[in-house]
Amino acid sequence: MTPNPTHITAPAGTPFIEVVREFDAPRDLVFRASTDPDLVARWLGPRRLSMRIIEFDARTGGSYRYVHTDTDGEEYPFRGVFHTVSEALIIQTFEFEDIPGVVSLETRTLDDLGDRTRLHQNAVFPSVAARDQALESGMRHGITESMDRLGELLGARSGRR
Amino acid sequence: MTRTSGDPDRLDRAFAALADPVRRAIIARLSTGPATVNELAEPFPITVQAVSQHVGVLEQAGLVTRTRQAQRRPVHLDPAALESVTAWIDTYRLQAERSHRRLDAVLESLKEES
Numbered sequence: 001m002t003p004n005p006t007h008i009t010a011p012a013g014t015p016f017i018e019v020v021r022e023f024d025a026p027r028d029l030v031f032r033a034s035t036d037p038d039l040v041a042r043w044l045g046p047r048r049l050s051m052r053i054i055e056f057d058a059r060t061g062g063s064y065r066y067v068h069t070d071t072d073g074e075e076y077p078f079r080g081v082f083h084t085v086s087e088a089l090i091i092q093t094f095e096f097e098d099i100p101g102v103v104s105l106e107t108r109t110l111d112d113l114g115d116r117t118r119l120h121q122n123a124v125f126p127s128v129a130a131r132d133q134a135l136e137s138g139m140r141h142g143i144t145e146s147m148d149r150l151g152e153l154l155g156a157r158s159g160r161r
Numbered sequence: 162m163t164r165t166s167g168d169p170d171r172l173d174r175a176f177a178a179l180a181d182p183v184r185r186a187i188i189a190r191l192s193t194g195p196a197t198v199n200e201l202a203e204p205f206p207i208t209v210q211a212v213s214q215h216v217g218v219l220e221q222a223g224l225v226t227r228t229r230q231a232q233r234r235p236v237h238l239d240p241a242a243l244e245s246v247t248a249w250i251d252t253y254r255l256q257a258e259r260s261h262r263r264l265d266a267v268l269e270s271l272k273e274e275s
Contacts, residue, residue, distance in 0.1 A: 003258070003261070003262050003265060004261075004265075005258075006254060006257050006258040006261050008253060008254045008257060010253070012176065012179035012180065012185060012246070013179055013180040013181065013182065013185060017253075019257055021257075021261050023261075023264065023265060023268055024265070024268070025268035025269075025271070025272060029268050029271045029272065029275075030264075030268065032271065033264055033267045033268055033271065039267050039271075042263060042266075042267050043260055043261075043263035043264040043266070043267050044260060045260065128180055132176050134253075135253045136172070
């Protein structure tokens with residue numbers, strides 16, 4: 001099965017990153033997978049990093065903190081607060097603790113399409129430079145090492161089908 | 162594809178150059194074909210000298226090149242350089258895509274449970 005495409009818009013010279021993606025599951029499941037810490041740990045973040053959730057209280061006014069650790073033991077801690085949490089709308093802050101004070105604001109809507117759900121996420125950074133740095137870190141902390149992990153995960157799933 | 166995306170200084174210059182709306186408009190115009198500075202200046206309420214300076218910044222960033230053709234010096238877009246900028250965003254996209262595929266898998270397992 002071909003995965004649904006992830007659409008990302010990050011116009012040069014703006015502090016925005018927009019992500020749109022559909023999931024073949026009803027909205028209550030997507031909401032659960034986005035708010036239950038045990039489920040979040042199974043998918044969020046770059047693959048080659050292990051994810052340790054310290055706190056994940058996905059309720060209006062709650063906060064979260066988690067640490068990604070790479071294979072060299074290097075730690076990347078992130079934290080933020082949940083401003084609004086409902087099934088249709090999640091608004092939260094996001095901060096990489098190694099760059100304190102650079103906090104982005106993420107607004108995520110989940111559109112109920114019946115047995116499908118459309119995620120729309122808009123992140124606003126405090127400056128264009130901060131946005132560009134976030135894009136760059138996507139590359140730096142990225143990609144290649146964890147191809148395997150993804151392959152395993154997808155292989156395991158298609159094997160069960 | 163040229164792997165200029167591995168050169169952070171160059172990317173810094175490219176992003177800085179593209180942070181300006183006039184320069185983005187110039188890039189958009191050049192994506193349809195080469196043009197002289199005079200032609201590039203036409204749509205803008207600023208002087209030809211100012212547009213020439215913007216072109217200079219784009220040239221420094223490696224996004225455009227100027228050739229000498231008698232008195233005409235057409236400005237050309239360098240598609241490979243622009244690609245190195247968009248490749249950055251592509252890498253970010255790849256990472257997001259992989260997260261989302263894992264989320265797909267989580268959702269599948271939740272559906273099986275219920």
